[in-house]
Every structure is written in structure tokens, then in C-alpha cells.
Amino acid sequence: MSGIDARLGQLTPEQRELLRRRMKERARGSAQAVPQETYEGPPARLSLYFFPQARALAAPDYYDMMLRACEFADEQGFHAAWFPERHFVDFGGSHPNPSVLAAAAAVRTRRLGIRAGSVAAPLHHPVRIAEEWAVVDNLSGGRTGISFASGWHPDDFVLARTPYDERKDVLLRTADQVRRLWAGEAVEFPSTAGEPAKVLAQPRPVQPELPVWITAAGNPDTFVAAGTAGHGVMTALLGQTLNQLRENILRYREARRTAGHPGDGDVVVMTHAYVSDAPDLEERLRPALHAYLSSYRSQTGGGEEEVLLEAAFQDYLAGPSLLGGPDKARAVLARLAEAGADEVGCLIDFGLPAQDVLAGLPALAGLLPEAAGPASAARPAPTGPAAAVRPDPASDSGDRSA
Numbered sequence: 001m002s003g004i005d006a007r008l009g010q011l012t013p014e015q016r017e018l019l020r021r022r023m024k025e026r027a028r029g030s031a032q033a034v035p036q037e038t039y040e041g042p043p044a045r046l047s048l049y050f051f052p053q054a055r056a057l058a059a060p061d062y063y064d065m066m067l068r069a070c071e072f073a074d075e076q077g078f079h080a081a082w083f084p085e086r087h088f089v090d091f092g093g094s095h096p097n098p099s100v101l102a103a104a105a106a107v108r109t110r111r112l113g114i115r116a117g118s119v120a121a122p123l124h125h126p127v128r129i130a131e132e133w134a135v136v137d138n139l140s141g142g143r144t145g146i147s148f149a150s151g152w153h154p155d156d157f158v159l160a161r162t163p164y165d166e167r168k169d170v171l172l173r174t175a176d177q178v179r180r181l182w183a184g185e186a187v188e189f190p191s192t193a194g195e196p197a198k199v200l201a202q203p204r205p206v207q208p209e210l211p212v213w214i215t216a217a218g219n220p221d222t223f224v225a226a227g228t229a230g231h232g233v234m235t236a237l238l239g240q241t242l243n244q245l246r247e248n249i250l251r252y253r254e255a256r257r258t259a260g261h262p263g264d265g266d267v268v269v270m271t272h273a274y275v276s277d278a279p280d281l282e283e284r285l286r287p288a289l290h291a292y293l294s295s296y297r298s299q300t301g302g303g304e305e306e307v308l309l310e311a312a313f314q315d316y317l318a319g320p321s322l323l324g325g326p327d328k329a330r331a332v333l334a335r336l337a338e339a340g341a342d343e344v345g346c347l348i349d350f351g352l353p354a355q356d357v358l359a360g361l362p363a364l365a366g367l368l369p370e371a372a373g374p375a376s377a378a379r380p381a382p383t384g385p386a387a388a389v390r391p392d393p394a395s396d397s398g399d400r401s402a
Helices: 003-009 013-029 059-076 098-107 126-140 154-159 164-182 220-229 242-259 281-298 306-318 326-339 354-359 361-365 384-388
Strands: 045-049 080-083 113-120 144-149 187-191 194-199 212-216 232-236 267-275 322-324 343-347
Touching: 045 059, 045 113, 059 080, 059 098, 059 354, 059 361, 080 098, 080 343, 098 113, 098 126, 113 126, 113 212, 126 144, 126 164, 126 187, 144 164, 154 164, 164 187, 164 212, 164 220, 212 220, 220 232, 220 242, 232 242, 242 267, 242 326, 267 281, 267 326, 267 361, 281 306, 281 322, 306 322, 322 326, 354 361
Parallel strands: 045 080, 045 343, 080 113, 113 144, 144 212, 212 232, 232 267, 267 322, 267 343
Antiparallel strands: 187 194
């Protein structure tokens, strides 16, 4: 138990209630609260992001909800769907292999980008990553992309091929090897049979170049590394404030320019999303988000102290999330776009009942630009990794796998 958990455990019920109220007031009046000014630049693309608390829904019900949400997003003009990788824990535990769920989503959609958010690079051989996602690329008609992560949970590294302390170097090396394999290059790897072997990955993908992002939790060095390598960035506000996000994006784009890469790259920001004007929304969201945040804290040995969970919950409501009414959500999207986000990944599966998640999707779709429809988004064509993810709808053959 952490020091703060121990101190909270010494408070009387009356002191806890007073602290809870003060934290609620602080969250609503904090600098993270979202001003209502408008932003005149281009809107960020909207995607769905899946990162569930495994115990919240039985696996068959969760996967059914996930696929139905992807079908809805495909029909309404969302840009992509992101699938994470998580092992051995409740937080995200429904997604042990993003390529498996991505393959299922690929054959149920026609235009939606199908992305890994993320593949934990040190846990896999580069050839296996290239092979699995080439299958997804074929099933989807060329709609895949991969965000690579270094991994962080020590227990995950029972699956790893390299030491835990080398994970950040392995991340960039693996991303480079997968891109080379994807492009059709023979890449040499050691073999337990003796001599190293040069291998060509099969099957051949549809896209000649793999769209690549690097997952960054808020560390400025990761943003710089992604920019220097010429990749996109997939990030969130869990480990950084909105101002820190803005600064990190500036670092990323400066690193790209310094390294000589064309364009501004591509930045995807994940945030929790449930759009509703219902007067009881806070009470409806509280149980799900308390359980979700508790699951998140349990990964690092944090307790389930109710006061801390309530404080975090209030921060999410008041801060730059898409939790709340449409006006607040539009203001948040404007702030994220102003900070440099090219795409916002809407995390929808944070513990609400499946029927509530699906029922909330039309209001989320109401945030799409007015000109967005099943075939296009009202935004200039993206540069960098995102440009290759969504095929031109005019060339769509009508096949469900395209």
C-alpha cells in the first residue's frame, strides 16, 4: 500500500467526505477544465479506441459489442478502430493479441482503418508481426496500420525475446525490421538451426508501405525518437497534461524536420468518450469509471481508495475528455486539434454495459465533421502514416473484405 493510501486510511468518514467534496471542486475549477473558446483550424479525425476492463463484460458479450461498434463506425464515417495488446491483467485483458481482433473487424467493415494500438514490440519476433498484420491487410483490402510500444509491465516479459532493460531500443529496431519485411526486403535473423537466415515475409500485404506509429505515454524522449525515425505518434492524456501534450507534439514535429522527413507526421490522442446531456450522466458513469480506474491502479500496486478514485473521476469529467455533453466534447476536440492532434481515438469501452456503449455511439458520431459520411471525412488528406490507412472509397469493389 502506498503512503497516500495509508494516510487516507487514517481519515474519519467525515474527513473523507470533506476531502471528496474539495477534490470535486478542485477538478471542476482546475486548469485542466476546458475553456469554451473556438478553434478555427481543421478538425481532428475521430476513431474508436478499445481498451476494456476485462471483468466488466463476459468475453463473448464484449467481442460482440466491439464488432458491432466497428460496424457502426464504418457506416458513419469514423476514421479507424484501434486494438491494444495486454497480458495477464484485468486492465485491457480482453486484448491479448490485437491482430486476432483486427482480423475479425476487418471482415466486418469496408472502409474503417484497422490498427494496432499497440503491438508490444519486445514480446514478438518481427517476422511474426509482419506476417500476422499482412493477413489483416489482405482481409481489409489495405486498411491496416501498427503503433509499436516498448511494453512496460515486467510480467509481460515472460514472453519477451530480449532483456527488459533493452525494451526501448528493441522497439525502434523491431519497427524498422517490420517495415522492411513489409516492403518485401529479405531480412537476416539468427536461427537455432545454425547459420543466420534471410527471410521474406509472406503473405505479401496490399499496402506497399506499412503505416507506423510509436506509442508514447508522455515521455518527451519518445516523441523525439518517433519524429527522428519518421513515424507517427499514438499518445494519451493519462501521463501528461494538455499543455505538456502540446509541447511534446512540437518536439515531435521539430525532430521530424531536423531529420529531414517530409510533412508534419501524424499524432493520435486517445481520450475517454461518452457524449450525453443526460442530467444523471455523472451518476451513470461513476461506477464504471471507478472500477476502470481501480483496475488501472492495481497494475502498479495502487490501492482502491475511494477518495482517490473519485478525485480521478472528477478530473476526467472536468478535464479534456469526451465525457459530458456535446458542447463540452466539441470544445475538447477543438483544444486537442489546437494542441496538434491529427486524430482523436475515442475510448468507449471503459466498463459501461454493452447496450449503453452501443446506445452512446450516435451522439459520438454527431461530433464528426458535417461533411463526413460513410465514404469520407471533412478534413484535408492526412500526411505520413495516416495517408495509407484508408483506401479511396471510389475504388471500393463492394467486397466485404475491402
